[in-house]
Amino acid sequence: MPSRRQFVAAIGGLAAAQLLPALASAQPDPFAPLIASFTGGAPVRQGRVTLDIPSLADNGHAVPLLIKVESVMSAADHVRRITLLSEKNPRPVIATFHLGPRNGRAQIATRVRLNGAQRLMAIAQLSDGTFWSGSAEVVVTTTACLDDS
Amino acid sequence: MNKTIRDQATNLSRRRFIIGSAAAAGGGLALGFKVPSGIGTAAAQTVANGAAEVNVWVVVKPDETCVIRIARSEMGQGTLTGLAQLVAEELECDWKNVTTESPTPGQNHARKRAWGDMSTGGSRGIRGSQDYVRKGGAAARMMLVQAAADLWQVPAGEVGVANGVITHAGSGRSTTFGKVAGAAAKLTAPDPKSIQLKDPKDWKIAGKAVKRLDTADKLNGEKIYAIDLKLPGMLHAAIKACPVFGGKLVSFDEAKIAGRPGVRRAVKVDDSAVAVVADTWWRAKSGLEALPIVWDEGPNASQSSALIAEHLKQGLTANDAFAGRQEGDALKAIEGAAKKIEAVYSTPFLAHATMEPMNCTVRITADKAEVWVPTQNGEASLAALSNASGLPLDKCEVYKHDLGGGFGRRGGTQDYVHQGVAIAKQFPGVPVKLVWSREEDQAHDFYRPISQCRLVAGLAADGKLVGLHARVSGQSINAYLNPAAIKDGKDVRQLQGYAKDPGDAQLGYTVPNLLIEYAMRNTHVPVGPWRGVNTNQNAVYMECFMDEVARAAGTDPLEFRRALMQGHPKHLGVLNAAAAKAGWGTPLPAGVHRGLAQFMGYGSYSAAVAEVSVGNKGEVKVHRIVIAIDCGHAVNPGQIAAQVEGSVAYGLSATFYGEVTVEKGRMTELNFHTYQILRLASMPKVETVIVPTHDFWGGVGEPTISVVAPSVLNAIHAATGKPVRSLPLKNQGFTVV
Numbered sequence: 001m002p003s004r005r006q007f008v009a010a011i012g013g014l015a016a017a018q019l020l021p022a023l024a025s026a027q028p029d030p031f032a033p034l035i036a037s038f039t040g041g042a043p044v045r046q047g048r049v050t051l052d053i054p055s056l057a058d059n060g061h062a063v064p065l066l067i068k069v070e071s072v073m074s075a076a077d078h079v080r081r082i083t084l085l086s087e088k089n090p091r092p093v094i095a096t097f098h099l100g101p102r103n104g105r106a107q108i109a110t111r112v113r114l115n116g117a118q119r120l121m122a123i124a125q126l127s128d129g130t131f132w133s134g135s136a137e138v139v140v141t142t143t144a145c146l147d148d149s
Numbered sequence: 150m151n152k153t154i155r156d157q158a159t160n161l162s163r164r165r166f167i168i169g170s171a172a173a174a175g176g177g178l179a180l181g182f183k184v185p186s187g188i189g190t191a192a193a194q195t196v197a198n199g200a201a202e203v204n205v206w207v208v209v210k211p212d213e214t215c216v217i218r219i220a221r222s223e224m225g226q227g228t229l230t231g232l233a234q235l236v237a238e239e240l241e242c243d244w245k246n247v248t249t250e251s252p253t254p255g256q257n258h259a260r261k262r263a264w265g266d267m268s269t270g271g272s273r274g275i276r277g278s279q280d281y282v283r284k285g286g287a288a289a290r291m292m293l294v295q296a297a298a299d300l301w302q303v304p305a306g307e308v309g310v311a312n313g314v315i316t317h318a319g320s321g322r323s324t325t326f327g328k329v330a331g332a333a334a335k336l337t338a339p340d341p342k343s344i345q346l347k348d349p350k351d352w353k354i355a356g357k358a359v360k361r362l363d364t365a366d367k368l369n370g371e372k373i374y375a376i377d378l379k380l381p382g383m384l385h386a387a388i389k390a391c392p393v394f395g396g397k398l399v400s401f402d403e404a405k406i407a408g409r410p411g412v413r414r415a416v417k418v419d420d421s422a423v424a425v426v427a428d429t430w431w432r433a434k435s436g437l438e439a440l441p442i443v444w445d446e447g448p449n450a451s452q453s454s455a456l457i458a459e460h461l462k463q464g465l466t467a468n469d470a471f472a473g474r475q476e477g478d479a480l481k482a483i484e485g486a487a488k489k490i491e492a493v494y495s496t497p498f499l500a501h502a503t504m505e506p507m508n509c510t511v512r513i514t515a516d517k518a519e520v521w522v523p524t525q526n527g528e529a530s531l532a533a534l535s536n537a538s539g540l541p542l543d544k545c546e547v548y549k550h551d552l553g554g555g556f557g558r559r560g561g562t563q564d565y566v567h568q569g570v571a572i573a574k575q576f577p578g579v580p581v582k583l584v585w586s587r588e589e590d591q592a593h594d595f596y597r598p599i600s601q602c603r604l605v606a607g608l609a610a611d612g613k614l615v616g617l618h619a620r621v622s623g624q625s626i627n628a629y630l631n632p633a634a635i636k637d638g639k640d641v642r643q644l645q646g647y648a649k650d651p652g653d654a655q656l657g658y659t660v661p662n663l664l665i666e667y668a669m670r671n672t673h674v675p676v677g678p679w680r681g682v683n684t685n686q687n688a689v690y691m692e693c694f695m696d697e698v699a700r701a702a703g704t705d706p707l708e709f710r711r712a713l714m715q716g717h718p719k720h721l722g723v724l725n726a727a728a729a730k731a732g733w734g735t736p737l738p739a740g741v742h743r744g745l746a747q748f749m750g751y752g753s754y755s756a757a758v759a760e761v762s763v764g765n766k767g768e769v770k771v772h773r774i775v776i777a778i779d780c781g782h783a784v785n786p787g788q789i790a791a792q793v794e795g796s797v798a799y800g801l802s803a804t805f806y807g808e809v810t811v812e813k814g815r816m817t818e819l820n821f822h823t824y825q826i827l828r829l830a831s832m833p834k835v836e837t838v839i840v841p842t843h844d845f846w847g848g849v850g851e852p853t854i855s856v857v858a859p860s861v862l863n864a865i866h867a868a869t870g871k872p873v874r875s876l877p878l879k880n881q882g883f884t885v886v
Contacts, residue, residue, distance in 0.1 A: 054532070054535065054536070054542070055258075055542065056258065056528060056531060056532040056535070056542055057532050057536070058526075058528075058529040058530070058531075058532035058533040058536065058562075058563045058566075059529070059562065059563075059630065059631070060631055060633050061632070089633050090633070090634070090635070090636035091636060113632055113633035114633055115631065115633035115634045116631075116634075139262070139528070141268055141526050141528045141529035141532060142266065142268040142270070142271070142526070143270070143560065143561050143626075143630050143631055143677075143678065
């Protein structure tokens with residue numbers, strides 16, 4: 001069975017622009033419950049968080065990624081926590097990082113295991129209590145011969 | 150057909166064109182065709198010589214040639230022809246005018262994956278892409294028709310199309326695809342929702358056993374496999390990794406081989422491998438053999454097959470197994486049964502042994518990385534190239550070559566691409582061809598995982614199966630290749646073929662009390678997918694044991710199975726078809742015995758009946774195998790039969806000979822004298838029965854291997870009166886004749 005992603009990608013040659021938003025809005029957001037447990041229900045604004053990850057990875061063993069949050073990292077204004085969420089991993093909360101002004105920069109470079117092609121989201125909580133998010137798509141190529149069982 | 154073959158040869162001679170242009174222009178290799186970047190096809194897409202890209206799947210030339218783009222890899226399985234048939238069917242072109250070409254992974258990346266997933270495995274080539282390639286063909290047809298209708302200023306609904314000819318009955322006008330393709334390419338693509346695909350009942354090209362499009366140059370020797378590739382100024386590399394898995398490279402003495410003719414350098418590849426680079430491969434290989442190398446073999450050097458077998462055996466009764474299926478109370482039902490049957494089965498590590506060993510050619514310059522590679526997954530090769538070279542994806546390109554055998558080896562990992570890049574980086578601007586020796590290929594495969602299975606069944610006094618308990622203990626592919634897919638050791642893929650729910654690999658039996666467990670027992674040996682993957686081992690366990698239980702119940706194995714399969718009509722359908730074709734129950738020549746098996750994998754249903762005789766000294770002759778398959782829709786029955794025959798050859802090789810064993814932490818069967826394959830004279834007559842039910846899309850490349858071994862083992866059981874519970878047969882006192 002072609003996944004939604006394959007279908008969207010392939011039909012892209014025909015009419016991706018019209019198709020994508022319709023499909024996307026029809027799907028429940030897999031991140032919603034994870035976000036709620038991180039934020040306690042507080043609103044999350046898009047922006048200030050950059051998630052840098054290669055768009056294509058040959059396997060999901062150790063995919064390099066970089067999370068950056070715009071912040072002066074002062075005692076009065078800094079990033080308190082960053083959580084990294086996976087759409088497809090059996091453990092969807094990949095990591096939560098705790099930061100403070102002594103970190104100097106709100107920037108994390110690491111490698112993560114990923115279970116297939118998916119969207120990742122990073123959410124940062126600032127010292128003023130506000131939440132900011134950034135996301136990125138990564139295609140982890142499929143291992144041969146594994147079926148859908 | 151001659152024209153098609155010529156076109157095909159011209160198209161595939163692209164590789165010679167690449168070589169030629171490299172000689173002429175030095176760098177900056179041109180590809181056989183250029184595609185514009187960006188999604189969408191609204192703008193005119195003139196490819197070359199007036200050819201028009203109607204959409205990403207279809208290019209039409211003024212001479213009426215329809216070039217169909219194929220994103221999946223061809224390794225002999227015939228997906229190229231089958232996918233072309235599906236597109237051509239919807240396109241309504243003349244099959245005689247069809248030729249194919251492959252978009253490169255770099256083009257796919259540049260056009261935002263316009264061709265979708267390029268991964269070729271899991272028997273997904275047809276079933277995974279049939280929907281969007283058929284829609285691509287249909288959309289192209291609609292645009293060609295619309296272009297003609299616009300030209301004639303008539304409604305598109307009044308325009309007919311067949312065999313690449315567009316007609317308007319009302320005015321008697323007609324034109325051809327080649328004449329309107331340029332105008333069609335300028336039209337807006339139809340809304341995907343408006344595309345009506347044909348009912349397979351009305352197929353004219355798909356569903357037919359048309360000849361393969363890629364045969365001629367394989368027969369006449371024109372085909373350039375990656376291992377044959379020659380580029381100007383190319384150097385050759387031979388590689389050796391630490392023979393013990395997990396061991397490290399400590400040092401090598403390059404000075405000792407410095408004076409050898411043609412040898413350029415010995416280079417470190419990574420933490421565990423060294424390569425010698427020379428002007429010919431033989432000089433590289435002999436230089437490597439003469440190179441003093443110091444390895445740190447590490448703690449795995451004490452590992453052996455005997456230790457691994459003990460490790461797995463412990464898993465058969467350990468408490469850490471997870472239950473993949475638990476219905477009723479199997480343990481209690483078996484305990485209270487009138488008769489209890491128990492058996493332990495085992496299957497070994499297997500190598501893929503592709504005829505063409507692992508290889509790739511890599512060229513790295515300051516701003517471009519290129520690899521010529523036989524790959525089951527061009528996008529994975531692209532990602533590996535980018536990752537290993539440090540260059541971004543848009544500076545990388547992969548030139549896919551048809552594979553000289555894949556079987557999962559060239560799709561599970563891109564180890565040889567990483568190595569090729571690591572070597573070529575040390576020779577900037579120079580193409581370096583890395584070819585593994587056969588010994589390296591056998592020593593550093595990603596092997597079919599080893600496993601054992603303990604099965605216990607309970608029979609009621611009337612011979613009915615009341616409980617079944619199966620415990621698989623063995624290595625997990627996911628744990629090695631995709632660890633993020635496993636949570637708490639629950640790896641259902643190792644129970645492939647035993648699933649409850651319909652899907653890719655459902656167990657075909659209904660048992661009132663059923664317990665199916667998996668105990669993960671990993672080893673230091675790398676494992677990966679091997680054509681059919683875990684269906685092969687799991688079918689041996691389930692189907693051979695089912696014969697043992699039927700025998701204990703005093704029931705014919707076919708009748709015993711039928712009674713358990715009433716809730717699984719498709720499984721039963723193929724079993725009945727195989728039994729009918731083989732004449733199950735009818736008399737056989739003296740000394741010939743039958744065995745049967747059925748199993749499901751990759752969305753398709755398979756069953757086999759083998760006819761076997763066994764001599765006094767264990768000489769096994771397989772006379773005939775009948776295999777029935779229900780793959781839903783049968784796109785090319787001729788290719789399905791060819792795949793079934795190939796699966797018998799591959800499956801029988803594994804049944805009789807297949808085994809790699811571990812001593813001192815390394816593999817011992819390093820060439821074909823110890824890792825044998827079936828000879829032509831031992832190949833049985835294969836009869837394929839295709840029984841498509843036309844209501845789903847199943848795979849073809851892998852499913853039928855699973856029934857080969859158990860049908861033969863059950864026939865041997867019938868012949869000798871003794872079950873065979875461990876593979877390969879060469880270790881059980883049998884020879885093949």
